[in-house]
Amino acid sequence: MHHSGERGERPAIREKSRGIWRTVTWRELAEEAAALAAAASARGLQRGAHVALLGDNRPRLYAAMCAAQWLGAIVVPLYQDATADEIASSIESAKVTHVFAENQEQVDKLLEILPRCPTVRCIVYDKDRGMRHYKQPELVSYASLLQQGRQLAAEKRDFLQAEAARGTGQDSAFVFFTSGTTGPAKGVVLTHASLIDRARVAAATESLKDTDVAMAYLPPGWIGQNLFSYVQPMVVGYCVCCPESSETMLADMREMGPTYFLATPRVLEALLTQVTMRMEDTGGFNQRLYRAGMAAAHRIDAGKTVSLSDRITAAACSLLIYGPLRDVLGMSNVRVAFTAGDAAAPALVTFFRALGINLKQLYGSTETGFFVAMQRDGQVKPDTVGPVADGVELKFTEQREILVRSPGMFKEYHRDPETTAQARNADGWFHTGDAGYLGDDGHLRIIDRIKYVGALNDGTAHSPKLLENKLKFIPYIKEAVAFGDGRDMVCALIDIDMAAVGRWADKRSISYTGHADLASQDEVYELIAEGIAKVNADLAQEPALAKSQIHRFVILHGELSPDDGVLTRTGKLRRGVIAERYRALVDAMYGGAKEVRIDVEAGHADIKVRDAEIIGHRQIRSAA
Template sequence: MATENVRPDTFPQLLLRHSRERGERPALREKKRGIWRTVTWRELADEAAALAAALSARGLQRGAHVAFVGDNRPRLYTAMCAAHWLGAIAVPLYQDATADEMVAPVQSAEITHIFAENQEQVDKLLEILPRCPTVRSIVYDKDRGMRHYDRPELVSYDALLKQGRELAATKESELQAEAGRGSGQDAAFLFFTSGTTGAAKGVVLTHGSLMDRARVAAATESLKDTDVAMAYLPPGWIGQTFFSYVQPMVVGYCVCCPESAETMLADMREMGPTYFLATPRVLEALLTQVTMRMEDAGGFNRRLYQAGMAVAHRVGAQTSTGQTISLGDRLTTTLCNLMIYGPLRDVLGMSKVRVAFTAGDAIAPALVAFFRALGINLKQLYGSTETGFFVAMQRDGQVKPDTVGPAADGVELKFTAQREILVRSPGMFMEYHRDPETTTQARNPEGWFHTGDAGYLGDDGHLRIIDRMKYIGALNDGTAYAPKPIENRLKFSPYVKEAVTFGDRRDMVCALIDIDMAAVGRWADKRSISYTGHADLASQDEVYTLIADSIARVNADLVQEPALANSQVHRFLILHGELSADDGVLTRTGKLRRGVIAERHRTLVDAMYGGGSHVRIDVEGGQADIKIRDAKVVASGKIRSAA
């Protein structure tokens, strides 16, 4: 179904080119019931054409919006291809969103067709259907538990595909013409932002803007069609869709989908990705796994690991600054690579990773240094949904843990007097969906987009991110205060899953700590500390001592940086329950909703600043006492108890 003269400036046109030029190469792979199944580029194009024929028969119009709800699966991406084939706009939604959370995007975009993975997603959609009258069709993939569902809107993926194959056999020329109709200026995706600082906004991005950023990243990293990427993050986040749909369409590499979240690491070892994307939250979880594995190792292996990592950090710092590595360190690094780093990379499924990026939120420099010390080429990139994801990116040989690298090719940066980052880029969004006023506020007539992030360019030309403008403030003594650099250092501890700090217009910094239940539970079990659940574990004096030690190390680190020395954590408490997106205190991408947290935990915050040693709160089934402890702060090079 290829057309030789199609100009590949839309995703359907790129798909046809791949079908023609690398038709038998793998496009998608999925592990299902323990067996890897491969979809070639030719098979992907043929199936997308058939689905497009069926969707057209079911009334899908050019410019309409099609939603996708489910985990990363070949059929989800095939359905995206089909929607784009007809000139429709893809709207990936978060698969773990509640039914109520789906209402706003479905209503806003006037969704007409939805692809849903399974019964769980279908049930949520049927619940909101009375409030979403534009929805005409819900296509479900897995039919388990749906045998007795009898709704006119429902159709199985298999039935739709069968209908499409029958239609495609007689409509080949029409389908070819449809795939060639669009242009790079057409809208391709509508992503809804995570809503960290307010209501989620619908961001419209064109085929051309996304393809431009994908080509720049591919050229910078020398990506080839032999590369392998992994799709395991939420498709509703632009980062995952960029790596598992946009870039493969530009480059032609293969995307692998793990069987489940529980089998991800084992599946990674089998698929051997060479190109990898992770959020800081994922990397923090991997660090916790490594730390726990090393704690369980024998004394010799643990000491060897600690010594090897010390050498790796030293060599990494020397390499990043261009210093000469001594012969002894080179030999030690080679030995450690064989005995420590290599086996750990294999455990993490990263033995073949050629380049890895972290994005989606600020990350602790020590976390980047840790993975680079293992020999993983982890680099930071900075961008947003509105800027086509790639604004700045670290380059090989120029990785500095405290920066996000220089601007990507084609990107212009400038800064306001308040240090807000302004961006102008070929990857810029078209508009906020049906919100011209907000679009005009965010992007001025000269095309400069206000990111809402504070940062600056160093003398080395690298961009450094401070925090969101909204969250930057000052302590009462006038010291500048930004929560993110402090929180990221706290989360480097494997025992801290999340940290929320307060300090703006306060005399000192205090912190709410959400412990990592698995890591702290394992730590407690090894020390025969009994507990009955999360709340009981979080209240144990031994756990408070464990967290206090972690905070003391962070404070000792903060005092080494003049800008952060006065932002040491003075008081803290441990939350009785975990922070969760289902409770509305985190976004679906795991970012803190600070305003919600501050309001919901106002009693706890006020108690920390009130100087007491505990606070009583209402909990389900009664009341609970939460302990408040002083941390250790550093003054004049010595550690002393906070006042």
Template sequence: METTFPRLLLRHAAERPDAPAMREKEYGIWQTHTWAGMAQMVEHAACGLHQAGLTRGEHVVVIGANRPRLYAVTLAVQALGAIPVPLYQDAVGAEYLFPITNAEVRFCVAEDQEQVDKLLEIRAQCPLISHIFYDDPRGLRNYSEAGLASLESLLESGAAFAQQHPQFFTTAVDKVEPGDVAAMFFTSGTTGNPKGVVHTHASLLNRAQAGADFDRLTANEEVLAYLPPAWVGQNIFSYAQWLACGYIVNCPESGSTVMIDLKEVGPTYYFAPPRVFEALLTSVMIRMEDAGAIKRSMFHHFMNVARRVGPARMDGKALSLGDRVSYALGNLFVYGPLRNNLGLSRVRVAYTAGEAIGPDLFTFYRSIGVNLKQLYGSTETAVFVCLQPDNQVRADTVGIPIQGVEIKVADNGEILVRSAGLLKGYYKNEAATAEVLTADGWYHTSDAGFLDASGHLKIIDRVKDVGRIRGGANDGAMFAPKYVENKLKFFPHIKEAVALGDGRDRVCVMINIDFDAVGNWAERRNLPYAGYTDLAQKPEVYELIRECVEKVNADLANDALLAGSQISRFLVLHKELDADDGELTRTNKVRRGFIGEKYAVLVDALYSGRLVQFIETQVKFEDGRTGSVSATLKIQDAKTFSAVKAAA
């Protein structure tokens, strides 16, 4: 698609000016913005930014949730040939230092007082910041910092400028070329400073259109934009594809109202990482455990029918008359009401990505009639590399290469990708760019995997994380930590896991329980607890987790390649891993190296054979205060199984 984001906006505004482009829920009421209204807002924002001194090629930081005015500012920045840089709104101020300094940012746009405060906190260390514009004025009336102003005032000054210079905006848009830089996304920085991934209008829109063609998306789709705009996945689904297809993007009132808003909107095209689907299912199972005996019995009966019949039905396979009738009854009494309760009753296509999704979880949604599929991609590839066709959906693959994508597997098992959606490079980091982009256009994904006989891609782990067991009965065996962690996280009682074993004689893991799921499990057994730390160390909880670990071991024993990755010992952590404590990235990926250093005393205890270990850990609270959590953790052995020999 050889065009730009601002040109697409103007095209939609010209062809269907009164059609809804975005909706925003405010004070419980959905407010609609038409394409013509969005185009006018973008024009006024662009004129205002031009007056404020924004020049072509500059970077503009945008921090906040999905809001129409923040989308308009992003488009306005692009219309001037400048580059929007979305940052995570839940990050602490110190995390903004590197991106803002690296990109030499003068202009920042913030959603509300919380984001303004974080920018003002670091302003002394970022002397280039000259302008901070905010969308929500609540709490900011008495602020008098230099360069701080409301978006409302920016739009007003821009409107006056536009009236005096009616051709300025369209002239500016015409100067922007598809090959110009459209956005920069900072990676999560699991091993050091984040890298700025530079994308052009052409690269982002090429992949957005390829994904839209694959799933036959139209202007009639409804999308709920609730994930961080700084995450490239959210940006592609609710920004790039929004402009490529012209569908409606709905912005929830707040993070706490997402579930209510999801039900009200009833999206037709839905995207969520596995943790969101896990949370939805956990809430369903908790409610069902609390339901009456008749409801529970009916639910379990029809869910057995769904597991047996649903996936085949979703794949378009022929069903017997009895199965069709049974499923129809289940749809009437269980599946239909359940989809409606989850807000997924109108979903035509749903995707999950970012982490592996458990086969049971995946099958659950498909069995109740939700067309849930997996995709493979990254920030550097503009998301869309592999997608699952409707009739070829499997839990153990991430789909086939889609239009415009070439894939090959290197000798070390690394997946290489070539497409028109690849990054232009890493900003101010030629060495890192040279490491991932070859002269003939291949991108090194750093993921290990293979294409199976049917052309579907299977991911094993990160190449750098695939290690070897050294010593003991499994000396030389392959160790894939992420593969092991994902198998553990498939259980609803386990929220997070950190697997250790590379260069060691056995595999040990540190586990986070899912506080809601395990808390409900404990309450139904009249097991009292006084918070996460207390619940995590209950003997009954350890027994519950041991059963999960040993089921994973039994499964691994059937895999000739990874049987040596079975877990010998485990412990349940005294606190939840948290991005604010540096243990997770802002996209909730485990920072395994950092955790290994931070919890070195626990790692030593696991491998030295100790049965208990005291630990005290500093934590950061939401309001910025710090404190500590301490506990004496139990360490438990797990049963391992003999590897099942492959048939000759």
């Protein structure tokens, strides 16, 4: 309502549909939210009830979010690609009464679980394609609900004003279900005040304005996407753009020219692969200039003293190569970009900064309101997540676990006081489960999840995330899982990037019939072995990491996927599930086997196990 009065005709949300961008102004958004709130109230939505959202980022789902919170209801954003069982678990836990769903696909999942979710009384669907013959009494179209609300608008005006006035900052705003990396997902309850505080701090730090533009393309069930595309726009008044689909994302970004951008490391790794493949195709002068320019840009960004030739090379590369690359990525106008959601490899951050993109890391969790530490302009160090954000306090246990106290702190775990008390003590300190430390420079450095920090049998510290990030910087590796805690050496499971490796194989006339066949090719094993050898050479140059080199590896015959339960919906590894699922492969690597037979859907598959090249100090000196 504030933005409707202050900047009513400015764009609030844009959506691309069938190739055409449609704009919703702040005035239109406020009117639509009011109408939806009136109709939802008539259909039994009450203060304190829980409303689930299921679908991609769409203006109508954001309007539904506004309407629900107008009435004092609590919003439960769900992952659009979640299975019916995953959805049922969240809906049952939150006792959801109303659901806003995007399309037939989402409605079908809801109807499947409806017998298990007796609290659900109303399902509102947006897109009606394929819904003509659905007659369930719980169903109502978004268009019908909106029409009903507009008819009730005059009658409900005083009621809606009274409901808005009843709200306070301490009311529960959202229940976000955690990704479930280390155990069952928990419902994290956050208040309006906690989220507004963190959004204001981030907006002030980055000097965000109502002329900024952001993209809403990450899972709506993740707190990071909601902060960037819902909470911060409510604080600042900037515009959010919803791409047509994941396939058109880059083209849509080029058209909208976002100035404020959020990406997970997994998204950045995919973009890195695209850039690397594009540059490999150029060859000749452009490729040599690109490599020289990247090296010079790395030195400049690191603040090192650089020569005039370095500056000339970087400038030429920016003009001839980086500028067009930023345009291809849709990042020509990006003023501030953040990566969050998981630890990003320092080399990944450095790569995008070398392209001229102001990429910075931020650290936080759902329970802490997301913004705990964030890098500042002019103070970006790729191996840190920056100084703590304003208002945040940190301290560390003897095991280096990070404890946080913040105005953005969660209210509770939904209907789970015991787990809430275990996670946050009486003084308000939240146990993050992450290991890290503050450097002398005041920057926070993250080691890994404390649960996964271990040691090899010889006492060498083992942090799997550090090794995996180095492996994933290889453009042909999409995912890697490192093992070593309590063992004599480090071994790794490798999930190849099918598109990148397939392109590489096609150029060399290597025939294959699919993912499993490609992953089994000796030439592909040699390709991955070369990449691992480079990672081992990098590790060997650091005394603390030299004994952490990867000794053996296996290329998985299929892609790691959230649908198989081995990744979370935000792309994080579920290590316990992976260790159990691929126990035979892990045992084979450590048992010295050259091949292992495993059961697959089609019967069985023979998976090769290969040794990696271990780099010694003598080899490094010789290479130097």
